[in-house]
Amino acid sequence: TSAQAALSPSAKYACQRQSPLVCPNQDLVEQLAVLKRARELDLNWESALSYARAIASIKAYPRKIQSAKEARKLAYVGDKTELKVIREYLKSGQISETKSILEGEKYRVLMEFSSIYGIGPMTAQVLYARRCRTLEDVKRFYKDPDNAALEIEEDDDDEDEEKNVRVPERWIEVSLALKDDLSIKIPRREVEQVARMVMHELEEIQPGCLHTIAGGYRRGKRESNDIDIVITHPAADANRVRELCQEFTDVLSKKGLVTHLMTLTGQHSPSSSPAGVIAKAFTIFSLPGSGRSRRLDLIFAVPDVYWTAVVGWTGSTMFQRDLRLHAKSKDLKFDSSGITRRTDESVIIAHSEKDVFEILGLPYIHPTMRNA
Numbered sequence: 001t002s003a004q005a006a007l008s009p010s011a012k013y014a015c016q017r018q019s020p021l022v023c024p025n026q027d028l029v030e031q032l033a034v035l036k037r038a039r040e041l042d043l044n045w046e047s048a049l050s051y052a053r054a055i056a057s058i059k060a061y062p063r064k065i066q067s068a069k070e071a072r073k074l075a076y077v078g079d080k081t082e083l084k085v086i087r088e089y090l091k092s093g094q095i096s097e098t099k100s101i102l103e104g105e106k107y108r109v110l111m112e113f114s115s116i117y118g119i120g121p122m123t124a125q126v127l128y129a130r131r132c133r134t135l136e137d138v139k140r141f142y143k144d145p146d147n148a149a150l151e152i153e154e155d156d157d158d159e160d161e162e163k164n165v166r167v168p169e170r171w172i173e174v175s176l177a178l179k180d181d182l183s184i185k186i187p188r189r190e191v192e193q194v195a196r197m198v199m200h201e202l203e204e205i206q207p208g209c210l211h212t213i214a215g216g217y218r219r220g221k222r223e224s225n226d227i228d229i230v231i232t233h234p235a236a237d238a239n240r241v242r243e244l245c246q247e248f249t250d251v252l253s254k255k256g257l258v259t260h261l262m263t264l265t266g267q268h269s270p271s272s273s274p275a276g277v278i279a280k281a282f283t284i285f286s287l288p289g290s291g292r293s294r295r296l297d298l299i300f301a302v303p304d305v306y307w308t309a310v311v312g313w314t315g316s317t318m319f320q321r322d323l324r325l326h327a328k329s330k331d332l333k334f335d336s337s338g339i340t341r342r343t344d345e346s347v348i349i350a351h352s353e354k355d356v357f358e359i360l361g362l363p364y365i366h367p368t369m370r371n372a
């Protein structure tokens with residue numbers, strides 16, 4: 001089929017390529033990722049995206065790159081800047097700019113600030129400009145009432161309005177206080193343990209729910225920064241979904257399993273999906289016994305958009321970004337809350353994950369191959 005033919009390492013969109021977790025050019029990819037991150041932290045989005053595209057393209061390349069000529073053939077790599085650094089890497093095994101960025105103070109500080117939930121590159125820059133250099137400085141900064149109005153952003157994919165959630169300012173303090181716990185990565189076994197416990201509790205208030213653990217876990221990452229669970233119930237309408245999300249987070253809070261509720265959307269929030277088909281709770285979960293705090297995102301979806309939500313929340317961010325762009329090229333609109341035809345806004349329902357790909361005219365790509 002034409003969809004199968006489109007599956008190639010040099011295809012235009014990341015959602016048409018197989019991108020393993022670890023690729024034959026992993027070291028190159030990691031050195032380029034430092035350049036990409038540095039551009040983001042410098043608020044140079046255009047350059048960051050350009051690196052992100054080159055990185056995604058290299059991740060899908062099935063052989064170790066031997067020459068610049070070989071690299072040039074890859075989508076988004078042929079550009080002067082990217083090709084120049086790749087050439088340097090192929091010659092010396094290193095990118096000098098990457099090395100100097102990693103050795104610099106500013107990168108280290110901005111990386112640390114932006115690792116706090118609620119602090120994105122913009123806020124990190126402001127903090128740096130106000131002479132903050134350590135997290136202690138940041139804590140002091142936020143305690144000063146003169147600084148209280150500083151806007152907090154989530155380090156987020158700006159194209160994805162649906163997921164853009166303003167983080168209430170007070171949460172910066174929560175994030176800072178829990179920083180030591182939240183920076184510890186979550187092994188797969190613990191992700192599964194938390195999901196089991198969460199679904200066990202959910203069964204008590206609403207039997208028969210279905211769920212998928214999404215995010216990096218589903219792409220095969222051995223350790224995750226948070227836990228993303230997409231949930232539905234065969235008989236739930238939009239109202240019930242919102243209700244469930246609210247009720248359930250209340251129950252988890254009362255039981256002490258959820259210690260903090262960072263954001264709850266889909267209630268009366270304008271940022272909720274148009275038809276209100278998705279409700280989200282971004283929480284901090286404390287696994288009894290371990291005493292450790294973990295970020296847990298619960299995404300409740302009506303059955304009709306469950307599979308688009310699963311695909312959306314499985315990521316990666318680049319895979320998703322290109323899913324949206326690819327859909328657009330076919331006059332469709334894709335996001336976690338569904339697929340619609342751009343011409344008449346009619347809704348197309350996917351009844352399985354494979355269905356999502358089929359509707360978008362894409363070859364099915366296994367979750368572990370979506371690490372673009």
Ligand code: DCP
Nearest residue numbers: 156157163215216224225226313314315316317
């Ligand atoms: N996602 C997105 N934009 C957001 C939030 C999520 O596109 N603002 C999508 C892409 C992500 C997936 O949802 O892959 C899960 O988001 P996470 O931020 O949890 O990222 P991962 O799960 O991929 O990695 P980790 O949680 O280990 O950092």
Ligand code: MG
Nearest residue numbers: 215216226228
């Ligand atoms: Mg995640």
